Amino acid sequence: MRTESSRLVKHRDVLIACIAMLVSVLLLTVVQYLELDARFRAEMSTQAKIVGQNSGAALVFDTVPDAQEVLLTLDAAPDVVSAELLRQNGSVLSSYRRKSAEPGWLGRLAGRATVAHDVTVSGARVGRLVVEGDRTSILHDLIKFGAAAACTIGIALLLSSFVSRGLRQRVQAAQERTRYLALHDALTGLPNxxxxxxxxxxxxxxxxxxxxxxxxxxxxxxxxxxxxxxxxxxxxxxxxxxxxxxxxxxxxxxxxxxxxxxxxxxxxxxxxxxxxxxxxxxxxxxxxxxxxxxxxxxxxxxxxxxxxxxxxxxxxxxxxxxxxxxxxxxxxxxxxxxxxxxxxSSALGEEIRRRSSLEADLRVAIGEGQLVLHYQPIFDATGRAVGMEGLMRWRHPQRGWVMPGDFIPLAESTGLIVELGLAGLRRVRADLDEWRRQGWAPPRIALNLASTQFKRETHRQRFLAMLKELGLTPEEIEFELTESTVFEDITSPDSVLESLRSRGFRLAIDDFGTGYSSLSYLRRLKCGKLKIDKAFVRDICTSQEAALLIRSIIDVAHALEMQVVAEGVETEDERAKLLSLDCDLLQGYLMAKPMAPEGVRQLLLG
Known part of the structure; x- marks a missing residue:
């Protein structure tokens, strides 16, 4: 179908080109005809003038033989077919007619032209010479011109057709390649x-x-x-x-x-x-x-x-x-x-509908400010709170409290994590301002960052611009990044790690041991803290391997001048064991659960 269409287009283009060339030939022929006709009449006028000047004496003395002799000179003018020398009163003194003057079909088609010239002697008019000419020569010249023009244009058409055929083939190949690339994957050649x-x-x-x-x-x-x-x-x-x-x-x-x-x-x-x-x-x-x-x-x-x-x-x-x-x-x-x-399956279908509904509600929650931060303190070996982790919480008007495990992964998979992160910055700014109004300066707050918040340059710039707009300082907040986040970002020329570090913000590696678990990366990261995932902490009292692993992590972190935070501390035995291994900081339900802003203030103020 496409080939037939291309053929029709090609024939249409050729027809248009031929018509354009034909019109050009016709226009040029008309111009040439007008020029030839004007030149023919000018030549006839010149001949009539010359003959008329020589016939003045014959008209004055009314001598027919002299007039006849003068008119015979018109034999030298091949286009003249007849002439009449008229007296002043209009009567014919003498006439001339060329032998074989009957026109052929071309002569009949060309027609004849008549030119009249007044004959004067000493400024006085003595008669009139009327000359009739055959315009066949005009058509002869016109036919020659038209044939030459047609041949020239025909040759040009043939040459352009030859040249354009190669061009059309290249254009068609390029179009086919473009269509192919539009519908196929360049790497594998598969449909896209x-x-x-x-x-x-x-x-x-x-x-x-x-x-x-x-x-x-x-x-x-x-x-x-x-x-x-x-x-x-x-x-x-x-x-x-x-x-x-x-x-x-x-x-x-x-x-x-x-x-x-x-x-x-x-x-x-x-x-x-x-x-x-x-x-x-x-x-x-x-x-x-x-x-x-x-x-x-x-x-x-x-x-x-x-x-x-x-x-x-x-x-x-x-x-x-x-x-x-x-x-x-x-x-x-x-x-x-x-x-x-x-x-x-139908169960998966129900899960899709549930996620779609939850996603729609999450978009509304971000826009309407339904999301809040709860804070879980971080304690040193003496039991003093030296920091807090801000954890996002969502209280839905109908659903009630939505678990973070439900909406955080959803936000990451849908891209809403970007807006969620910005909402977290705004929320911590509001809480800090309220605490300051109440006369309380809390310890530094740690916020979690996900890699999906920085996959695009525009997302990075929005996050950094929001930090500046809200006036959040390194004395007020620090950031925790998962292993996958820092390792995905570490080789980037516009690393978010470097962007935050250059602004003075402290960084911590969160959930260490659940991602790449490569201690060799720690030296390159230059983070101030390392948080051991609770999955290791829960086995510390029952597994010698877990204890040895945590000991190794702590030793390497200390060698790199990093503080170690143990997450998920829930029993006194776990706390004692971690402190015996020189763990710097502890976080978990044993000391404090995540609390609303007013609750954490009351707890830490005692």
Whole structure:
């Protein structure tokens, strides 16, 4: 269809060019005709004037032979066909007519031109000479000019056609390349998200119409960021290309494999027989065969994938819902340990609706200021409060208190964590101002930061601008970052760590031991504090390995001039054990739970 359309466009362009050239030839011919006609008449006038001047004596003396002799000189003028020399009274003294003066068809077409000239002698008019000329020569010259112009234009058309054919071919190739790139992923050559969405839309329509059931898979490469970090983008690209090739080999020729994101792929099984069973077979092959080792510069890279499956029209009736369902099933597979596949279920559907409702309420809560900070003190070995951690809390008008474990991960996955972080800064500013009004100066407050708050430069700049706008100082607040946050940011040229550090803010590594757990990174980070995750603290009294691990962490941190904070201290035995290991600071329910601003003030003032 596109080829036929291109051919029609090409023929239309050629026709337009020919018509334009023809019009040009006609216009040039008309101009040339006017010029030739004017020149012909000028020549006839000149001849009439010359002959008329020589016939003056014949008119004065009324001598026909002399007049006849003068008129015979017109034989030398090939275009003159007849002439009459008239006396002053208008009678004919003599006439001339060329032999074979009858015009042919071209002469009849050209017509004749008549020129009259008054003959004078000593300024007095003695007669009149009337000359008639054949305009055939004008048409002869005009035909020659038109033929030459047509040939010139024809040659130009042929040359331009030859040149433009190559240009059209290059333009067409560029257009085809552009169309290809618009619908395909440059790295893997697979259809991209837009192309896959189009195919999925068509499949969904057929499924809803009852023509055929469809199955869509959402595939994510597990821990792909670690592969990129350890092997560079070259290793990451190698993995993505290999995963793409393996996926294509595991589906039928009519099925669609696409790359729809950084490390995300999708598969559309077109009209499979028994779609659930077919999808399960393909997903099993994907989970088992895609993770085979991938060679990169002599090193075997190992990957695994998590797969989510949705069936149309059972689970969804349009492309967007189908992708959402498959995505939810994929995340369920990740939550259950990765390297597996899961089908979308009604329970997952209910979870999606619950999350959507909670997300909408969270947006309202941020806008209406429903979020508040509760503060959990941090104590030194003597029991003195030397700091507080600000923890976000949400009291919903209908839901009541919403657990942080419910809305914080939701905020991170939806991008609302950016606005949540800014709301936290505004809230701590308001609490500090209220405490100052009451005459109390609290210890420094620690706020948690997530990596998703700084993925974009605009997010970083908004956060730093808010700090400046609110006038929050390093004496008032410090920041806690998870291991994943600092390690993702450490190599960035615009590191948020350096941005905060250069402004004088103290930094702490939160939940140490749950992320990369690499002690070698600590020297590069130059943070003032290290917080040991409560998962290690709870086993300190029952596990010698846990105690040895905490001892090692404390020794390394002290060697790097870092303070160590133990989180989740809940028993007196845990407190005593941590202090015996030279832990600097303690935080947990044993000493104080997170409290509202007024409660923490009362507790610390005694």
């Amino acid at each position: 998200r837009a192309s896959f969405q189009e195919r999925l839309d068509e499949a969904a329509q057929r499924a809803v119409a009852g023509a055929a059931q469809q199955a869509v898979m959402f595939i994510d490469v597990d821990n792909f960021k670690q592969i990129n970090d350890l092997n560079g983008h070259g290793g990451g690209d190698r993995v993505l290309r290999e995963v793409a090739e393996r996926l294509q080999k595991l589906v039928r020729p009519g099925d669609v494999v696409a790359r729809i994101g950084g490390d995300e792929f999708a598969v559309l099984l077109e009209a499979p027989v028994q779609p659930a069973e077919a999808a399960a077979r393909v997903a099993t092959d994907i989970v088992e065969r895609v993770p085979r080792p991938i060679d990169f510069d002599g090193e075997n890279l190992r990957v695994s994938v998590s797969v989510g499956i949705a069936l149309l029209p059972r689970d969804a009736r349009n492309a967007d819902d189908a992708m959402q369902c498959a995505d939810a099933a994929m995340y369920q597979a990740k939550r259950e340990g990765k390297d597996a596949f899961r089908f979308f």
